[in-house]
Structure formats: C-alpha cells, structure tokens
Amino acid sequence: MSTAAQPETSAHRRDFFQHKIASVLAIAPLGVWTVWHLWSNLAAFGGASAWEEAVTGTRHPVTTLATMVVVLLPLGIHTLWGLKRLTTSRPNNDRYTFFGNLRYLLQRLSAVGVLLFLGAHIFLAFIKPRFLEGRPEPFADIAHEMRFHGPTLVVYLLGTLGVAYHLANGLQSFAMGWGLATTSRALKRVEAATFAFFALLLAMSWGAIYALHQAGV
Numbered sequence: 001m002s003t004a005a006q007p008e009t010s011a012h013r014r015d016f017f018q019h020k021i022a023s024v025l026a027i028a029p030l031g032v033w034t035v036w037h038l039w040s041n042l043a044a045f046g047g048a049s050a051w052e053e054a055v056t057g058t059r060h061p062v063t064t065l066a067t068m069v070v071v072l073l074p075l076g077i078h079t080l081w082g083l084k085r086l087t088t089s090r091p092n093n094d095r096y097t098f099f100g101n102l103r104y105l106l107q108r109l110s111a112v113g114v115l116l117f118l119g120a121h122i123f124l125a126f127i128k129p130r131f132l133e134g135r136p137e138p139f140a141d142i143a144h145e146m147r148f149h150g151p152t153l154v155v156y157l158l159g160t161l162g163v164a165y166h167l168a169n170g171l172q173s174f175a176m177g178w179g180l181a182t183t184s185r186a187l188k189r190v191e192a193a194t195f196a197f198f199a200l201l202l203a204m205s206w207g208a209i210y211a212l213h214q215a216g217v
Ligand code: HEM
Pocket: 022, 023, 024, 026, 027, 030, 031, 034, 075, 078, 079, 081, 082, 083, 085, 086, 089, 107, 108, 111, 112, 114, 115, 118, 163, 166, 167, 169, 170, 171, 173, 174, 175, 177
C-alpha cells in the first residue's frame, strides 16, 4: 500500500516545488525587472539620447549576458511551468461565476497574450537589432514604428495591457499562495493594492508608448 502511494506523493511534492519556484521567479527577478524596464522607457519623454541611455545604453557584453541570465532564464523557466499549468489545470467559470474566477481566467488568457507579445518584443527589440544587426534598437526606429505602423502600436498597447494585468493580478495570487494575506481584511487590502498596481503599470506602459508615438518622424 505504501509503495502504491509513493509515486503520487513525490509527484505532488515535485509539482509543489515547481510551483513555488515559478511563483518566486515571477516576482523577483521578473516582476521587479518589468517595473524597472517600464520606468526606464519613460525616458522617451526626454527624447532620443535620454531613452537610449536609459534603455539600450552602450553596454558591456558581460552586462548583456547578465541581463539574459537574470531576466530571460527566469522568464523561460516561468513560461515552461506556465504552459504546463495551462494544460494541466482548468478554470471553472462554467460552474462558478465569482469575480475571483473571472480574474483567474483572465490571468491565464493574459498569460497566452503575454507569451505572444514577449516572443515578438524580445525578438524584434532585443535579439534582431543586437545579434543580427550588430547594434541596439535605435530610438528613431521604434518611435517611427509606433507612429506610422498601426499594427505595432496596437500590439504594444494590448501586449502591455496583458503584462500589467498578469503581473498585478499575479501579485495577489502570490500573496495568497505564500500565506501573506489570510484574513478577509488583509485580502481586501491586497485587492486594493492590486488595482492600484495595475493602474500604475498601465500608466507607465501607455505613457512610454505615447511618448514614443509623439516622437516618431
Ligand atoms: C513579464 C513576464 C511575466 C511575469 C512578470 C509574470 C508574473 C506572474 C505572476 C506574479 C504570477 C502569479 C504567481 C503565483 O500565483 O504565485 C504568474 C502566474 C502565471 N503565469 Fe506568469 N508572468 C510572466 C510571463 C508569463 C508567460 C510568458 C506565461 C506563459 C505561459 C505565463 C504563465 C503563467 C501562468 C499559467 C500562471 C498561473 C495561472 C494559474 O494560477 O493557473 N506567465 N505570472
């Protein structure tokens, strides 16, 4: 009997640890880096040289490598876990219509949107300019695209909306998952903080997009 129960126990334990690792990586470094990246992009209000210094600046190859290890590796790990989770657990909105269930469904829908957006964004703004064209993305190029290429503008507006939702709502499930908010009062506070954080992330994202759009020639 104990031998039959053994494999299931270790599988549960493995799932538990994978969940905890993906959850921590999503907050730090991923969430922290996302906030910092959005903040840096607001330098677009200061024009080309301010933006290039803040976002793409001349970096040592070691710094570029460190960015890849600190940001892209955790993103890869979180994404692999996320894809597995999307296929192994299902939302139950057909049975329950509570606001929390809707948010859970949106968390997973936004994950798919974020995956597509980040795939395109990382390739077009990081890999292609740096590794195929031999220089970082110039301000003039991204500002021009934002102003004169409608699909780019729409993809950035929707992609960053997805990121803002996924990270802000994820912060709430993180707080619940790690037992940081257990009483109904604490949950209400976390919920209010989630809304404020979502609004802040969206304002930073769309603010930077607006500044790039305005600077496009
Ligand atoms: C900037 C990139 C991303 C950040 C900052 C981020 C952040 C988060 C956070 C904070 C959580 C909540 C963790 C918890 O409950 O403890 C989460 C959950 C999740 N993320 Fe991400 N994430 C990102 C990208 C992605 C991508 C590309 C996918 C692709 C599939 C993804 C899939 C998921 C899934 C499926 C969940 C769990 C939903 C559930 O509870 O079932 N995430 N994410």
